[in-house]
Amino acid sequence: MVLSIVKRDGRAVSFEAAKIADAIEKAFTASGVLKDRSVADKLSVQVVKKIEDGAIEGTPTVEGVQDLVEEVLAENGFVQIARSYIKYRTERTRAREMNTKLMQTIDKITHSDAKDFDVARENANIDADTAMGTMLKYGSETAKQYYQMSVLSEEHARAHREGDIHIHDLDFYTLTTTCCQIDIVKLFDGGFSTGHGVLREPSDITSYSALACIAIQSNQNDQHGG
Secondary structure, eight states: OOOEEEOTTSOEEEOOHHHHHHHHHHHHHHHTOOOOHHHHHHHHHHHHHHHHTTSSSSSOBHHHHHHHHHHHHHHTTOHHHHHHHHHHHHHHHHHHHHHHHHHHHHHHHHHSOGGGOHHHHSOTTOOTTSHHHHHHHHHHHHHHHHIIIIISOHHHHHHHHTTSSOOTTGGGTTTOOSOOOOOHHHHHTTOEEOSSOEEOOOOSHHHHHHHHHHHHHHHHHHHHOO
């Protein structure tokens, strides 16, 4: 009789066969195959039988049990379901890893001086040693983890994490464009409206320079709030 199982963090907890059936049922649901709960229960019984017969040495681990679930699904002809289960397993692992990394990052932002932590210093416009700067970093890092986990494809998220590509301003990924080059000459030709008033076409280099700074700053404010 299986009494306990070792979780990924090394803790031994009570073994519950119902959780195996739950995971199998979710795989069936994800595949769009209508099966009642009894099928998942029967398959989970086979998984438990394999464990009891020594398929896993010593106390079973979560990973070991999941391997047996895939094996049992395939043995019973549920190849497509096995693929769905593998996908479900991969997504859960990815979510768990990303969440762990996020918590570690937030812990460092909270307890480290900005000068000692690269993430806290990556944006020169934010003083991460202030209360508001810390809150901005919390939000920024949370957004980055969310986009990597739920928006980007695993291929692109992995490439970004491993440094093969760099997604600039990842924390703004679905919110705005990153860069917008303004045709200053076209903008100033004949003057333009700021929304609060109309500016005439500048007549000298000093006026051009001052207005160019205003236009670029205004665009930056529209895109990133400042």
